[in-house]
Amino acid sequence: MRAALAGDGRAYRALLEALTPRLRAIVARALARAGASNADLEDVVQETLLAIHLKRHTWDPSAPLAPWVQAIARNKTIDALRRRGRRIEVDVADFAEILPSAPDRDPTEGGDVERLLGELGERQRDIVRSIGVEERSVRETADRLGMSEGAVRVALHRGLKTLADLYRRSAT
Amino acid sequence: MKTDDLIAALSADAATLEPPLDRAALRFLAFGALVAALLFVTLLGPRHDWRLAIETVHYPLKFVPTALLAVGGVGALLRLARPDGRIGLWGAVLALAVAVLLAAVAVELAMVPSSDWLRLAIGHNAPHCLALIPFLSIAPLAAAVLAARHGASTRPRLTGLVAGLAAAGIGATLYAMNCDDDSPLFVVLWYPLGIAVVAGLGAWAGRRFLVW
Numbered sequence: 076m077r078a079a080l081a082g083d084g085r086a087y088r089a090l091l092e093a094l095t096p097r098l099r100a101i102v103a104r105a106l107a108r109a110g111a112s113n114a115d116l117e118d119v120v121q122e123t124l125l126a127i128h129l130k131r132h133t134w135d136p137s138a139p140l141a142p143w144v145q146a147i148a149r150n151k152t153i154d155a156l157r158r159r160g161r162r163i164e165v166d167v168a169d170f171a172e173i174l175p176s177a178p179d180r181d182p183t184e185g186g187d188v189e190r191l192l193g194e195l196g197e198r199q200r201d202i203v204r205s206i207g208v209e210e211r212s213v214r215e216t217a218d219r220l221g222m223s224e225g226a227v228r229v230a231l232h233r234g235l236k237t238l239a240d241l242y243r244r245s246a247t
Numbered sequence: 248m249k250t251d252d253l254i255a256a257l258s259a260d261a262a263t264l265e266p267p268l269d270r271a272a273l274r275f276l277a278f279g280a281l282v283a284a285l286l287f288v289t290l291l292g293p294r295h296d297w298r299l300a301i302e303t304v305h306y307p308l309k310f311v312p313t314a315l316l317a318v319g320g321v322g323a324l325l326r327l328a329r330p331d332g333r334i335g336l337w338g339a340v341l342a343l344a345v346a347v348l349l350a351a352v353a354v355e356l357a358m359v360p361s362s363d364w365l366r367l368a369i370g371h372n373a374p375h376c377l378a379l380i381p382f383l384s385i386a387p388l389a390a391a392v393l394a395a396r397h398g399a400s401t402r403p404r405l406t407g408l409v410a411g412l413a414a415a416g417i418g419a420t421l422y423a424m425n426c427d428d429d430s431p432l433f434v435v436l437w438y439p440l441g442i443a444v445v446a447g448l449g450a451w452a453g454r455r456f457l458v459w
Contacts, residue, residue, distance in 0.1 A: 080264060088258035095250060121253050128257040130399040130459070132265040133329050146330035150401045183250045192248065207256035208248060231256065232263045243458060 076140050080131065091124060098123050098148050105152040115155055118187040122242050123151040125188075129239050158245060191241040199234030202227055265397070272325055272394035279390025280417050283383050291379070293424040305429035308351055312434070313419040315344035316442070320413025324391055327406040328398025334409075341412065351431035359430075368436050370428030379425070380441030381448075384411075384418030388445060392452045399459050407453015411446035418445065 079087035102119045106112070126147050134143045192200050198220075205216040217227045265271070300306035319340030326332040359367065370376075391410035400406035419438055428434075 079261060082262050082264065084258050084261040087261040088254060091254045091257060092251075095254070117250060121248075121250055124250070124253055124257060126399070126459070128260065130330070132271075132397075133268045133399045135268075135329065138331070142331040143329070146401055147399070150330060181249060185248055185250065185253070188248045188253060203256050204248075206259045207252035210252075210255055213259055228260070228262065232260050235256065235260055239459070 076131070076134065077136055080134075080136065091127075094127070094144060095120065095124070098144070101145055101148040102152050105149055106156075109152075109156050111156055111159065115159065115187075117183055118185045119148075119152050119155045121185040121188050122155065123148045125235065125239050125242070126151055129236060154242075187242070187245075188238065191238055191245070194241055195234055195237055199230050199237065202230050203234045203238075206231060268328060268398050269325055271397050272328060275390045275394040275397070276321060276387065276413070279387040279414070282386035282390075283417055283421055286386070287383060287421040287425070291422075291425045294427050296427075297424065300427075300429070303429070305431070308431070309423040309426075309429060309434055310420060312344045312348040312351075313416055313423055313438070315340055315347065315416075316412060317416025317420055319344060320409055320416045321391075323409045324395060324406065324413050327402060327409055328395045328400055330399050330401050332400075344416075348431065348435055352435050355431045359432075364432060367428075367430035368432040370430070370433040370437070372426050372428045372433075373437050376422065376426060376428075376433075376437040377441050377444075379422045380415060380418050380438065381444045382418070383421045384414040384441075384445040387417040388414035388449060388452070390414075392449070392456055395453070395457050396459075400453075400457050403453040403457035404450050405453070406457055408446050408450040410453065411449020412442070414449065415442040415445035 076090055079090050098120045099116065102116055102123065103113060106116065106119070127144065130147070134140065192203060195203070201220065202216055205211045205219065206213065211219070213224055213227050213231070216222075217224045220227070222230075294300065297306075319337050322337035322340060323334045326334055326337060355367075356364070388411060391414050392407065395406050395410055419442060422441075423434075
């Protein structure tokens with residue numbers, strides 16, 4: 076994390092990848108404790124990753140990283156549970172016969188972020204997708220969209236911030 | 248979107264790092280305190296006989312609990328603004344502010360004949376005190392809430408309340424320079440009412456603005 080805070084993108088990526096399985100475990104435990112199903116697990120993990128990213132300046136480099144990560148994950152799980160509390164849940168088993176069988180979904184696929192991406196401006200959505208899903212570099216994305224690299228960076232950052240805002244607003 | 252894809256997008260954004268919490272927060276708070284101090288100097292100013300008053304026991308004593316409230320409040324706020332933050336020893340500083348004031352009250356009650364208690368407690372600045380402490384705390388409160396917003400509190404209402412205490416500590420310290428009711432009996436009766444207004448506002452603002 077220290078290298079990541081110094082702006083080392085590769086170290087940062089490695090850190091987030093290493094944190095993700097631990098986040099899954101923390102979130103799964105918190106969901107289980109609340110007696111909730113694991114259906115939203117990956118959504119909560121993704122929301123937590125986004126929060127870790129946007130709030131990483133609140134980690135005190137002289138303190139251990141784990142409690143900080145845990146506090147964010149737990150907080151985001153509670154947000155998600157609150158959000159879900161406002162939705163009516165029906166047991167899918169009751170409708171098993173009339174529902175078409177669900178297509179096999181990648182378990183690391185998040186539904187929330189996809190839905191919220193749809194609410195971003197077209198440009199920001201393009202950029203987040205291009206760099207995330209299509210694994211293009213900032214430069215390739217800039218070339219493809221006819222923008223400067225700096226403008227792509229700014230739009231990416233704004234897009235991620237807006238995503239976090241959308242999560243929050245869907246929680247209230 | 249897959250989690251790996253999200254991580255790719257996040258790490259492409261690695262360079263946009265906001266300033267560390269403590270530094271940014273202290274900058275906000277210093278600015279808020281400066282605005283309050285400027286308002287104080289232009290609209291109120293210290294009481295005219297402050298040079299004499301500073302030689303007494305009562306006048307300087309007023310600043311001990313208010314300064315402790317400001318310091319303890321700011322310290323606790325910086326802690327609570329982090330997701331994993333705990334108040335820790337700063338809670339003891341806040342408790343010390345209360346203890347010092349109560350000790351001063353006890354001494355005053357012992358030294359002054361009981362026929363004077365009511366006169367000293369009522370003073371002649373009570374409405375001023377009730378209005379001016381919140382007034383002088385507005386800019387510090389806005390600054391404290393902005394500072395906490397830069398952080399990420401997992402307890403927004405408590406953090407807002409502590410932001411209110413920190414702001415009221417600054418506001419009350421400034422107001423105490425102007426007020427000529429110096430008896431601890433006056434301070435213990437009226438200051439907490441003004442401070443409570445600010446703390447309540449802070450708690451409300453916390454629920455409203457410190458959710459992330």
